[in-house]
Amino acid sequence: MTQMHSSASGAGPAPAISLSGATKRFLTKDGTPFTAIRDVTLEVAPGEFVAVVGPTGCGKSTTLSLISGLEGASEGTVEVAGAAVDGIPDGVGYMFQGDAVLPWKNVLDNVALGLRFRGMGRREADGLARDWIGRVGLTGFEDRYPHQLSGGMRKRVAMAQSLITEPSVLLLDEPFGALDVQTRELMQDELLGLWSGTGAACVFVTHDLTEAISLADRVVVMTAGPATVKDVVTVDLPRPRRVEEIRLTPEFIELYKRIWDSLREEVEITRARGASRVA
Numbered sequence: 001m002t003q004m005h006s007s008a009s010g011a012g013p014a015p016a017i018s019l020s021g022a023t024k025r026f027l028t029k030d031g032t033p034f035t036a037i038r039d040v041t042l043e044v045a046p047g048e049f050v051a052v053v054g055p056t057g058c059g060k061s062t063t064l065s066l067i068s069g070l071e072g073a074s075e076g077t078v079e080v081a082g083a084a085v086d087g088i089p090d091g092v093g094y095m096f097q098g099d100a101v102l103p104w105k106n107v108l109d110n111v112a113l114g115l116r117f118r119g120m121g122r123r124e125a126d127g128l129a130r131d132w133i134g135r136v137g138l139t140g141f142e143d144r145y146p147h148q149l150s151g152g153m154r155k156r157v158a159m160a161q162s163l164i165t166e167p168s169v170l171l172l173d174e175p176f177g178a179l180d181v182q183t184r185e186l187m188q189d190e191l192l193g194l195w196s197g198t199g200a201a202c203v204f205v206t207h208d209l210t211e212a213i214s215l216a217d218r219v220v221v222m223t224a225g226p227a228t229v230k231d232v233v234t235v236d237l238p239r240p241r242r243v244e245e246i247r248l249t250p251e252f253i254e255l256y257k258r259i260w261d262s263l264r265e266e267v268e269i270t271r272a273r274g275a276s277r278v279a
């Protein structure tokens with residue numbers, strides 16, 4: 001089941017996302033280059049859900065930055081829907097750990113925001129926003145402001161905000177990292193329900209291996225920094241999934257052990273580096 005990823009070849013639809021030999025170097029304050037990720041090669045198919053795990057600070061968010069066009073690759077290529085990324089590509093949605101909701105706008109206006117930015121008229125945008133507010137279970141809260149909502153409710157707003165523009169690529173950087181365990185599991189189920197059938201390719205960065213396996217079609221294990229792809233493991237658990245149920249199955253536990261064996265080595269390398277720095 002464990003497979004090193006190789007680039008797909010031949011005819012067929014372009015991958016939703018393609019990184020080939022992608023390396024990112026930043027310049028540190030004193031002008032020396034610092035390599036954040038190296039030689040990352042990965043393809044994500046349309047409609048596929050890929051989770052990325054790796055030790056802390058290895059370069060997971062940097063990988064997302066290259067796909068989103070927020071940063072350019074120093075070497076290698078990055079493509080979205082077959083086109084080289086040069087600036088922020090169309091059709092890409094985001095969800096981050098911090099709230100992207102605007103505190104001075106109510107739920108309706110926050111959810112309608114992406115459509116309004118794209119020039120849609122207020123009536124049409126509000127209609128679609130009300131529909132999405134219903135889908136995320138917030139009907140009746142349209143007039144509330146973010147500070148009047150719980151953390152889970154704000155995440156529901158963020159999910160509606162990200163999905164209302166029907167992105168073909170959805171980038172998620174530890175979106176549920178700040179939530180309590182119960183809310184987090186609920187949000188994972190909600191996300192799967194909302195995502196299924198959208199055809200969006202998802203890249204979900206997380207520190208939580210259980211979350212990664214519960215959600216993904218494939219789990220990508222990154223090495224200690226500067227990260228490169230170490231393993232890509234196919235998660236052949238049936239969908240639709242209820243995350244709190246599949247976690248208890250022998251297949252899930254087997255996958256967990258297999259991926260953790262690979263990830264643990266990288267975590268230990270990272271910890272040893274940290275220890276040597278403070279020694």
Ligand SMILES: Nc1ncnc2c1ncn2[C@@H]1O[C@H](COP(=O)(O)OP(=O)(O)OP(=O)(O)O)[C@@H](O)[C@H]1O
Pocket residue numbers: 026027028034035036054055056057058059060061062063225
């Ligand atoms: N704009 C930047 N300039 C300089 N260094 C950066 C920049 N962005 C990230 N880095 C460095 O690149 C490395 C990888 O950072 P990144 O945030 O991608 O890791 P991560 O795996 O997402 O981290 P975490 O697990 O803590 O969320 C880190 O050492 C970080 O300090």
